[in-house]
Amino acid sequence: MVDSESHPRRRGRPRKVSSGDARKAIADAASAEFAQKGYDAASIRGIARRAEVDSALVHHYFESKAGLFAEVVRLPVRPDRIVRSAFDAPDDRLGESLVRTVLTAWERTAVRSIGVTVLRSAVSDSDAGRLIRQFLMRELKGSIAGRVEKSGVAPAEADLRATLVLTQMAGALIIRHVLELEPLASLSVGELTARLSPSVQGHLDGVGEGGRDGESGGSASG
Amino acid sequence: MVDSESHPRRRGRPRKVSSGDARKAIADAASAEFAQKGYDAASIRGIARRAEVDSALVHHYFESKAGLFAEVVRLPVRPDRIVRSAFDAPDDRLGESLVRTVLTAWERTAVRSIGVTVLRSAVSDSDAGRLIRQFLMRELKGSIAGRVEKSGVAPAEADLRATLVLTQMAGALIIRHVLELEPLASLSVGELTARLSPSVQGHLDGVGEGGRDGESGGSASG
Incomplete structure (x- = not known):
């Protein structure tokens, strides 16, 4: 100080x-x-x-x-920093690094406790929810998209991939720590990391890109 | 009647x-x-x-x-039936069938509207939330696990795979329809199906099974 x-x-x-x-x-x-x-x-x-x-x-x-x-909002941790601390991994291990880093952070009681509150608020219809949502989305999506761009991906595509990463991570955290659904809630960090990493890595790599299955266009960029 | x-x-x-x-x-x-x-x-x-x-x-x-x-609870649709309607697909197309069926159902205004309410309730700390959570988990997880077992997977492993499918689907629905985060919110059903199917198919197939990365055991069954 x-x-x-x-x-x-x-x-x-x-x-x-x-x-x-x-x-x-x-x-x-x-x-x-x-x-x-x-x-x-x-x-x-x-x-x-x-x-x-x-x-x-x-x-x-x-x-x-x-x-x-x-x-x-008295966050005892900085979600944006936690996520960024995973970014040193090489491109092909980035999914695993992200999953392990985030899951490990949530093992700390203080993080889990405020994390559950933050997730609940983000999903709620309240003004506080809107605020937290904007913060998380701007900081987390933005930093992941920035990391993906560094691998040579165009900004709009990087933005979409980052959003897809958030779908998998948010869903996993909600099921594990908010809904506490078994058997996922009791899985070790190592086991859950192994299960989620291929999915997150696929989103980072753009698996499924260009697939439209007969549907007309629509833009991938916001 | x-x-x-x-x-x-x-x-x-x-x-x-x-x-x-x-x-x-x-x-x-x-x-x-x-x-x-x-x-x-x-x-x-x-x-x-x-x-x-x-x-x-x-x-x-x-x-x-x-x-x-x-x-x-005056659900205008039956989430359990929607999910089951995707089960006719062959094993290697089941992920895509599930994703497309669920995303398509959510395109209907009535489904989306009550769906958002149900997701919010499920994540909340209320008694109603607990109730809805139990319903969704029992019916959706149970039916997906049942379908996976039909492919010859042991019950405990099928249960975990079904839970992992829920993490990806719940996260995607929350980001798309509750948080309405772009660019995902505006993606067509076809494009988003292409993006999410590999992840869901991977969970159904048990990708990452047995991976522990140096962490000690822990049981995959509840």
């Missing part, structure tokens, strides 16, 4: 506040901004304006919009 | 009632029985006892516990 009082700031917008106060003011402003505009439309600039601080200070404390969101 | 008044019944348990009254009494009793015991523990016999009618009459009107449940 950096003490802002040791960095005298220019007069003007930023009020004279302790670092704790500024941090809290930013978090409060973010909470209001997210609630009013939703995750996608909320901006660091708008949050800074609301908190009457400089945008740079927001970045300083919270790094990114995702970080701010995680703070505001 | 059979008029029960044209079939004089033995004296005793069954009261003298019109077919409409008996039907309603059974539905009311089922509603109470499901609410109190949950889907799994509720029984046709218990419902008949509660409605003061013969079990045969319950079967006559509603065929099965699944039928009674669909009536009580």
Whole structure:
């Protein structure tokens, strides 16, 4: 934690506040901004304006919009970071890396507990649900799509593949940890990883791409 | 609709009632029985006892516990029947048949509308959610597992494969119809069928079976 009082700031917008106060003011402003505009439309600039601080200070404390969101909804973990930590794997092991990383994270009680709440909220019809949905979709889909693009896949196709990966992962987490359906709920991380990896790898590789089975076009890009 | 008044019944348990009254009494009793015991523990016999009618009459009107449940929660469609209608496909086309059948059913507005509600309820923490969850899991998982067993797979393994199929299908339906995440939400049934079928077929075929990747055992059966 950096003490802002040791960095005298220019007069003007930023009020004279302790670092704790500024941090809290930013978090409060973010909470209001997210609630009013939703995750996608909320901006660091708008949050800074609301908190009457400089945008740079927001970045300083919270790094990114995702970080701010995680703070505001008190996420004990950063789903976007967990997913990204799997990205070092080579292309042909990326599915396994993603599945194992996510399943392993969910073995921690704190992650599972908040994860179940987040999944329930995301599926619900509430404003909070919409917010969480936007956060997860933007951050998780976006980062997976970015990783797929790095393998030389066109953006629209990468976007679709990332979405398909989310269908398999979200479904597995819901069945295992929300519905707790056996025998899947009791499977070890290793066994479930082996079962889910081929499916996730197939989505990453674009298996089934171009298949239309006699149906007319439709665009794969949003 | 059979008029029960044209079939004089033995004296005793069954009261003298019109077919409409008996039907309603059974539905009311089922509603109470499901609410109190949950889907799994509720029984046709218990419902008949509660409605003061013969079990045969319950079967006559509603065929099965699944039928009674669909009536009580006013499901306009029978998820268990939709899934079963895909089972005629040969083993190596079963994944595609399942995916196409389910996605096609969800294109109907009435199915989609109640489907979204049912999925939301199933994921929620409510008593109704628990009930719907039990129904879906018992009927859908059970019927898919039964179909897999017909291909010569042992029951415990068939049960796990059916559960894995549900992870992919539930995740896809939630992302497409509840979260409405693009580009998946706008994909045609044909395109999405092509994308999801390999994954579902892999689960049906047991791809990844026996994989443990250095983790110790754990049982695949419940």
